[in-house]
Amino acid sequence: MHISEMFRLVRGTGHVLEVVDVLHRDRLALRIHDGAFSAMDLTTRHPRTGKLLPTVKFMVQTLAAAGELQRDLQRELTYDGRAAEAKGNKGGRHPAVPADKTDAVRTACLEGRSVAALARDHGVSRGAIRPAVADLMPDHTAIEEDTPAPEVPATLDMPGKIADFLRTTELEPAERATLDQGVTVRRGQGYTLRVTAVPAVHRRLLAHCQPLDDGQGVPAVPAQRKARREYENRVGTLTSPNHDRSHP
Template sequence: MHISEMSRLVRGTGHILDVLDVLHRDQVALRIHDGAFSAMDLTARHPRTGELLSTVKFMVQPFAATGELQRDLQREPTYDGLRASETKGSKGGRRPAVPADKTGDVRTAYLEDRSIAALARDHGVSRGAIRTAVADLLPDHTAAKEEAPALELLVTLDMPGKAADFLRTAEPEAAERAALAQGVVVRRGQGYTLRVTAVPAVHCRILALCQPLDGGQGMPAVPAQRKARREYENRVSALVPTEP
């Protein structure tokens, strides 16, 4: 066992002897790196009786008593400060929260335009405790909840190569153009697919750009291109269900 100082392990004169007995019983070696005990072999025992050497007892007890005195001297100013604070009316520990059976009354009073400071005085708690009880009723909380935009997750879909070839001649908007430019080409036999990663709304707009592949707008309907658009449409439709 390695410890930095003996005070990390024991708390008094009697305690140190008990600890040494436990270490001997469990056959645990002790190594202290700093302090007065660092140069001592505290586990030395008499070879015949197995008892702690008298010299170890003699050296350990004064050092342990000195350490205990030092800790007591450190505690006294702390206790004096606590007593002085109690005399002035201060209380230690966490500030009290609003009791569970009073939370409803606090929320009702707040909705009736009772101020947070007044509620804190009425219930004998801090303003922070009142704010915690009415957190979802605060104006900042409501505004943040209403103004927070819904986040859309990126989705990766494979677009048939014939649809991708057509889109190269189209004029998409910036978001669609960026998604197509960042697409990854995946070779499949003699053809390929373009693996596009974008939010569902961008996939829907890209699909709308492929509408001429079904024929119309001055373009003849080519079966292979129409099939490519339908495949991409099926993937987008599975991603964004259509409304009835």
């Protein structure tokens, strides 16, 4: 005998025990494919007394009671739904503004009609009206797709020789403030200046160091030239999408 689920056969706690007794009496094998009873042998009896094992009986009664409660709750929800439908209340998601009504809703909104009034006019919720007129609301801020994202400050270690040179150079206030706020990190006999700024400021500071590389009015010093190229490599990483906004 095969059934898909136990509660297609029984209707309550007492009924399930009666079914188990019938199975044992008539020596029938019951195969339940789904549900909590699918892993149980409902015909297991004590070898001496012939009665249903206490543990099996307990599990059968517990699961049957849980199933009966589930059916009762489903029945109550069904009755409540029918009663609400009889009163004109429909469940599910609130209806949205139909596509052919969107222009009329937007026009009325521009004429000063409130969201609540529009919802009443079209028989929908205020939440359904708001998406259709969101860009017309006073607190809406338009975002242009072509507007570039603001630059995020990045931290780089500037070689000490570059920092010393820049301090003697005429800089913009923002560039000077960036140097003044840098953190000195000692490295042996030299140091680096840990500078945090947006990439544009880093690039402008690098541009001020150009004389160190081509000797424009500045004596060419190999150590300074090497430091400038090292700083150039670090600034160059700011254009990489994988840059983590910090440099060791």
